[in-house]
Amino acid sequence: MRSKQLKPSSSEVAATAPAPCAALVLAAGRGRRFGSDKRVAPMADGQTLLAATLARVQAQFDQVWVVIAGHDDAQALGVPPAVKVVRAQQAESGMGASLAAGIAALADSPCEVAAVLLGDMPWLAEGTLARLREAATAQHIVVPECQGRRGHPVLFGQAFWPELAQLQGDQGGRVVLLAHPPALRVIEVEDPGVWRDVDTPADLLGR
Structure with a gap:
């Protein structure tokens, strides 16, 4: 049974x-x-899928970083000049490697929280992103929940960055999240965009 978290x-x-x-x-x-x-x-x-996702988050966050593979052409992918680029040289090994590379790039950032998003989630409501930001601190992990289902972004306080930076292969941020139940803040939202992503061309169709 899942333990009840602070809301x-x-x-x-x-x-x-x-x-x-x-x-x-x-x-x-x-x-x-x-x-x-x-x-x-x-x-x-x-707009392209990635460009639309980046445009949505740029309106709500102090800094926006995008993690791409070492051989990717950021311009061809439509990454705006204001978005900082991180190249994950081990991206082929799994999402954990990409996340670790991104967190390592934030080491000198003045930010205290990292909101981890996927590049195929352009339907996130700006109001949802604002609510999650308001709940975030350097000592907490914030997760949205819609209709009983958790989604993205997951906001990791700076206290958890060292663990995220050690992730490898297919290990994702969920490993760190599960290791710190007392730090978890679950925010209920009315926004299916927190778990709506794109796996097939059919997923690009309107609601």
Whole structure:
């Protein structure tokens, strides 16, 4: 049985100013199930999938970093100039390697929280991102939950960055999350965008 986690009220969260937060968008994978490089797949508005995701998070975070593979062409992927690029040389080994590379790049950042997102989630509501930011601190891990299902982004306080930087292969941030139940803050949202992503071309169709 899953233990019940702290779900702070809006008044409790708003009592202090949000901690400086960087968005870390993981986009080193091409998406094999998609059949082609889904990062450059066009959406209905003409934007590519990755570009649309980056545009959404740029409006809400102090810094935005995108993790791509060492051989990727950031310009061809539509990465805006204001977005910082991290190259994960071991990206082929799994998401854990990409996440570790991204966290390592934040070492000199003034931010105290890293919001880990996937590069194929352009439907996240800006209001959801703002609520999660408000709940984040350097000592907590913040996770959104919609209709009983948890999703992304997961916001990791700086206290957990050393563990994230040690991840390898297919190990994801869930390993760190499960190791620190008392630090977890689950925020209930009415936003299916927290778990809606793109695995096949059909997923790009409208709601």
